[in-house]
Amino acid sequence: MTTTLEQIARDALRLTPAQRAELADFLVESLESTPPDEIQRLWIDEANRRLEQVRSGSVKTIPGEDVLAEARRLAKR
Template identity: 45%
Template sequence: MERKLEEIASEALQMSIESRAALAKRLLDSLDDLNPDEYEQLWVEEAARRYQQLKAGTATSTPSEQVFARLDARSRG
């Protein structure tokens, strides 16, 4: 990842989850001009990057049960 992109990502990760979700939506919306093959290739590359981070121990994962439980708790207010 280029240095500037790493800095932006680092700053974004300090944002609240709501702000990160809004930013993610804006970024994803900006990809609407891609054809389906380009879009799929970007997701394949992202999945590979995340997998490498998990293998290297530079990232952690959260079981889906925990993620959905948190979302459920938030939706209940």
């Protein structure tokens, strides 16, 4: 790590946890190549696609209670 980067890291560690989280979000977003509104549109498209699958009967839904029971069973392993 370069001296400048080390100093930035030391300074960042002096921030509050909330400030570090905000900085981390900012840095991660700077790595994203897809703009946030495009990501939002893609998620909406995916949600609509899944909704259509449920409505058409092409996928089988699983009751929430069953999912939670299975998750609890697996967590006890």
